[in-house]
Amino acid sequence: MVPFNILVAVCLIYVCLLFLVAFAAERRAERGRAGWLRSPIIYTLSLSIYCTAWTFYGAVGYAARSGLEFVTIYLGPTLVLVGWWLLLRKLVRIGQAQRVTSIADLISSRYGKSNLLGVIVTVIAVVGATPYIALQLQSVTLSFGVFASGTPEGWALPDQSATALWVAGGLTLFTILFGTRNLDANERHHGVVMAIALEAVVKLVALLAVGVFVVWGVADGVGDVMARIDASSIADWPLVPGRWIGLTFVSSAAVLTLPRMFQVMVVENSDERHLATASWAFPLYLMLMSLFVLPIAVVGLSVLPEGANPDLFVLTLPLAEGQGKLAMLAFLGGFSSATSMVIVAAIALATMVSNHIVTPLWLSLRAGGARAPGDVRGLVLMSRRVSIGAILALGYSYYHLSGGSAALAAIGLISFVGVAQILPAMIGGIFWRGATAVGAAMGLVTGFLVWLYALYLPSFGAGGLLSEAILRDGPAGIGWLRPQALFGIDSLDPLLHALFWSISLNTGVFVAGSLLSFPSPVERMQGLAFVNAFEHDPGARGWSRGGAEAEDLLTMSQGILGAEEAQRFFQAEAAAQGTAGYLPETTPEFIERLERRLAGAVGTATAHAMIAQFAVGAAVSAQDLMAVASEAQQILEYSTQLEAKSEELARTARQLQEANEKLKDLSVQKDTFLSQISHELRTPMTSIRAFSEILMDPDLPGALQQKYAEVIHEETIRLTRLLDDLLDLSVLENRKVQLSVKVANLHDLLNKAVQAASNTRPERSFSIRREFSAEHMPVITDTDRLVQVFINLVSNARKYCDAERPELTIAARRRGGRIIVDFIDNGSGIPKASQRLIFEKFSRLTDTARAGGAGLGLAICREIMANLGGTIAYLPGQGGAAFRVSVPVRPEVAAEGEAA
C-alpha cells in the first residue's frame, strides 16, 4: 500500500515537474523560439482540459449508473470539432482580428463594446464555474481519501477540508505564477499550455493503463468483458432519444462557451490551421478516453463490494487488486485532470473578472485619475492575481459549505447548461448583423435566471435553497411557476426541462429584443466586422455590394451627424418612401438629400467625396473613410463631457470647412480662368463675324472692303496668338517643357529681343539705352525662351510707357553664378497695389485693350523663368516700370542654388 507521505511526495514531485515544464516553455517562448510549442498537437492536447476529473473519474460512475449515456458528453465536442470550419474557424478568426481576451470580451466587443454585457457574461461564467471548481477539489480530496482508507496500518485520514485547502492554495500559487507573469496583448500563456498538454498525456496514459489492466488483468480479455457487459444491468439501460439529443446539444454548447475552453481554443490559438489537426485529433483523444469506461464500470460493479462508489472505480479497482503503482498512476491522472481544469478556468475567469469588473470599478472609483499606462498595467496584473485567489477561494468555500455533498456529482451538467446560456448571443453575434446589445443582454439575463430557478437552485434538493413547498406547489402556490415544471410541463426530466426553457426563452427574448431595439453605431461596426469576419481581409472590403449600402451610409452619417440625428434622418426618409424599418432605399433622390444634409456639417466637397465612395464604390479605400467616420463617432459615443466633445467636433467641422473653402476657391479660380478665356476668345471672334457679314454686302465700297478684310486678318492673328499663349502657359505651368539648352552671348540675345520688339504697335519714337560692353558674357540656357521673356519686357515698355519721350534702360551684370538684367523705363510705373498682380493670368492693367495681348505675357514670363531656374520680379521705387530678370549662368548652378 502507498503511505500518505509518499503520496504527497509524488504529488509534489509531479507539481515540480509541471513547474519546470511550464518554466522552460516560457523561457523558450521569450527567446522567440516558440516553434514546436505552437504545434497543432500541443494545441489539441491543451483542448483536453475539457476532460476534467468529472470525466476522468465520473464517466465510469456515470456509465455504472446510466449506461451508455456518458458518450453524449464526448459527442458534443466531437461534432463541434469535426464541423470546425462552420463555427470554430470563425470564432478563432474573430478572436484574433479583434484581440479577444475571453468569452466575456467576445460578447462585449461584438455588441458595441458594452461593458454591461461583459459583466453579465462574467457573472454567468463565475456562477457556473464555481461549483465545477469545487467538484475538482472534491475529486482530489476523495482520491486522497481512497488511499487513506485502503491502508491497513490506517494512517490517520487527514482532515479532508485541510487537504482541499492545501490543493486550492497550491493551485492558486501555480496559476498566479504562470497565468499572470506578464500582460500579453494576446493573452497567451505558453508555459501553462505546455503544462496542461503534459497533463493531458498523463491522464490519457493513466486511464488507458487502468483500462488495459482491467480488461486483460482482472477480466479475461475482450470477449469476457463483452460478455460481462451484456450480462450487466448497464445493457438494460434504454436509450432515451430526448436526453441524448439534449445532452449532446449541451456538451456542444459547453465546449464553445465554457470560459476555459474558449481560453485554450480561441485565445491561446496561435494558428487557425491548428483547428484542422484538432478536428480529428481531439475526437480521437476523446475516443481513447472513453474506450475503457464501460469495461471499468462493468468489472468494477462485479468485482468490488456492493455499495462501492463507482465514481472512484478507476482508483479502487487497481487498489483492490493490489496494484499500488497503477493506482498511483491513476491518482496522478485524476490529479492532472483536476488541476489543469482549475488552472485554466482560474486564468480565464480572472481575466474576465479583472477586465470587466475590477478594473472598470477601480478606475471609476478614483474619479479623474488619469494615470500613466504603466500604472494601469500594474493594476491589471494585481487585479488578475487577486481575482485568481478569489475564484479559488470561492471554489473552496463552495466545496466546504456543500460539505462534499452528493449534489456536487450532478454539478457538471448543471454547469454546462448554465454557460450554454451564452450560446445564443454568441451564435447570433457572429452570424446575424441584426443582433443588438439590448437583445443579447435581455436574452442572457432571461436564460440565466431561468437556469438559476429551474435547475441550479433545485439542485441543492428540497429544503436546500428552495423550500419543499416551492418545489412542489410553485412560489406562493402558483402552479405554473413550479421550478421543475414551468408553464405546466412536468413530463420532462429536470435537466432537459431547464435546458429547454432556459435556451428557448433566452433565444426568443434575444431575437425579439434585437428586432425591437436600435443598435448603436459602434455595434453596427462591430457586428459587421464579426459577421463578415472572413471578408475583412485588408483591402478586400466590398462596401458597394448590394443591400449593405444603406447601412454603410447610416454608419458613416452617424459619425458625422451624431447617432440620433442620423437615425432620425434615415427613419424619416424611410417613412417618406413608405419603406418598412429604418433603412430607406438608396434612391438617387435619397442620396442627394443625404449629401446635402452631410454638407451642412462638413462642407459640400467633403460630403460629396464621402458619398461618392459608397455610391460609386471607388477604388480609394472606403475603409479609411469609415475609420474617420467611426473615430468622429466614437468621440460622440464615449465622451461623457459634452463640452469637450462639441469642441472637438467643432474643430473637426472647422477643418473640414476650411478644406472646403479652399476647394471652392480653387473652383472659383478655375471658373474665372475659363470665363476670361471665353471673353478673350469671343472678342476677336465678334469682330471677325461682324465684318465677314459686312463683307458679304455686294454694295460695300472697295476701300472699305480692303480695310475690313485687314481687320479680320488682324483679329485672326490675335486669336491664334491667344491660343498659342494659352497652350504655352499650360505646358510651362505643368513643368513639361523640353528645354533646348545652348550657349550664347547675352549681348546677341538682347539684340534679338530688341529687334523683334521693334515691330510692336504703336509705332512711335522710343529709345533704348544699353551699355554694350557689359553685355558680353556667356549664358548657357534655353536661349529661345530667355529671348521670349526679353521681347515681352521690351514690347511691354513700348506699349505701356506713358512718358512723353519714352525711354527704356537695359542694364546687365553678373552676380555670382547668375546673370541679372534690369529693364527700367521712364514712365509712371505700376501702382503699388497692382505690382503683385501683374504676373497673374489675364491681369491686364491698361484701359486700352489695344495693347493686343490677352494679359498672359508676364504670366508666361514668370513660368519660363521658373522653368529656367531663374526669376523675374518687379523692382519697385525705380521711377518707371522696372523688371529684374535673374538667370543662372549654367543649368547646374540652378540646381545647386535650389539645393542650398
Add this chain to the structure above:
Amino acid sequence: MTRRVLLIEDEPHIAEAIRYLLVRDGWAVASHGEGRSALEVIRREAPDVVVLDVILPGRSGYEILEELRADPDLTSLPVLVLSARGQSSDRALAEGAGASRFIAKPFANAEILAALRQMAGA
C-alpha cells in the same frame, strides 16, 4: 426723325462694325470707349437707345446700368447689353441689372439691327 444710338464699347473693331451697320440703316451713331464717364456721355447725348458692353475699362457695364436705372429720367431708356460671356447666368445678371435686351458676342448683324429697331420703335 433720325433714331439716335450711343455705343459704349471699348473694342474699336467691334464698335466700328456696329457703327457701320447702324449708319447704313439710317441711325445717328455716337460712340464712347470706356466706363468711367459713360453716364455723363449718356446724359449729354440723350440717345434713343444705348448699346452697352459689359467689360469696360474703368467701370463695368452692370454698374453703369444700375446707376442709370436709379436715375428717374433714365429709368425707361432702352439699353441693349452686349456681353462676351454668354451663359444663362450672365443673361440673368444683365436682366437683374436692368437690361432691356441681352445679346451675347459674337452676334449676327441682323440680330443686333432687329433688336435695336424694335427697341427704338417701342
